[in-house]
Amino acid sequence: MTDITTPSRRIGSHVFLMVLLVAFLAPVVWALLSALKPANDIIRAPLTFDPSTVTLDNYIAMFRDVPIGQGFVNTGIVLVAKGAITMFFAPLAAFAFAKYRFVGKNVIFGAVLVTLMLPTIVLIIPLLLQMKEFGWVNTYQALILPGSVDAFAIFWMRQVISAVPDELLDAARVDGSGEFGIFWRVVVPVIRPGLAGLAVLTTMNIYNDFVWPVVVASSDRMATLQVMLSTLAQNITGNRIGADYATVTGELLAASSVALIPLLVLFILLQRHFINGILAGSVKG
């Protein structure tokens, strides 16, 4: 631990950190507040906020013009299905890697590492063609199945489960528990903090995922929240005429705010798990 000893240095570091803090929070705060301003004021007076003019007009217009509810439903379905698959099967596979010896283990774990290191973009085109072959373009299956049973989740949970004492597992075996019973009734309760971190990271990744959804599910009916937001932005850049621009900007900020809020709330409630998840997630290449 380094100490910041002299008072002038201590003040200096607080000034520096405060400037950064403002820079990091400003865009989000600005967007949340601006979405509540009359559309014309957002572009005419972008730096001021007058509480007496607060209005929900941008939100009302946005909900009228953008099928954002459908976006939430689509993202929600993918989040629940893909999240559940990863949260169940990844720790299960990790359990096998951490606590069993079996022929072919190294080869299969090698496959986990390869999946981890493969850049997402290399698989986009072949996966898209595969989805066409299956007739899965613009379906939930296409959004859910590729990338489920996440390799990083296996990698991380393997480390977590390795720390569970073998004696606990053997004791359960003596008591007549089956192999799956050991996983479900002994391992899962013990690694609950790790699972919480994984749940948070998985939620964040699926909610924010963009590259694959925009390629495979860009139809209006199937667009996830992020895909829906991305085309809204293109409307605004292609459409820069006076009053129209103000209206579109207002709706855009309202839509962005609606997309931001769930994760911000989750983050504030579950800070510690978030930071653990992110830290563990940093191992991902």
Place this chain on the structure above:
Amino acid sequence: MRGARRRLAPYVFVLPFVVVFLVFSVYPLIFTARLSFTNWRGTGAAEWVGWDNYTYLLTNPAFWNSLGNSGVLWLLIVPVQIALGVLVAVLLNSATLRLRGLYRVAFIVPFVTPLVAVAQIWVVLFDQGYGAVNALLGVFGLPDVGWLTTSTWAKPTLALLFLWKTTGFIVIILLSGLQSINGSLYEAAELDGASKPRQLVSITVPLLRRTIMFAVVLQTLAVFQMFAEPFVVTQGGPYNSTTTAGYYLYNHITRADLGTGAANSFLLVILVMALSLFFVRLLRAKD
């Protein structure tokens, strides 16, 4: 009976992963390898064209332009981010710093916000005529800047978005690296009369080298795959100045030029892997 079940159990447990791996990684990879030697456009028969897609790309200025753009973005992002990250992490690691929790949370906020939503906010904030950033410059009597409409400023504006979004994450990684440094080293340096900046350069940075290199590799991969930022904010423009390697690859898909796209994927993976290896070597050489 029990022994057999115990031998069989691990195979059952890893089976779902293996199925997903074979169907959605191995099969597509083999498929791309073959595809990269054809001129297939998504329908009809594929014609074998040998190395044509590769030579087409390697002699195409647009391909090199996309790599160059990603290279410039790398220069604008990674060195700045590492320097800033180390400084912030060292300050946050101080035992006597107040408000540490507040700073930590504030710096992570950008990382948990959805990139597409933030990219959109960027479009509005950096608009030349109506944006808040130019309005702020106006307050100080500075002229408007065409952040998104000039090829000079479009890259720095995207770099700023990337820096804003991921620097907090880098700080957290560096912070975890710092916490593994032995505190007695600093006490010894203190006794020898070494100043704080001196300690930063002579103790912290050398011992943090592994973590720093790790962060560099991570961000190199991310910068060369950068896609959502140009897709939402600039659509690769103006004048292709923000057509990153990742965005250029995506353009092949929209043009249904799948053979070329497949070849481009492989070239990009080779480049990214080579860069990562280079940085890992750099780390090893000094160890």
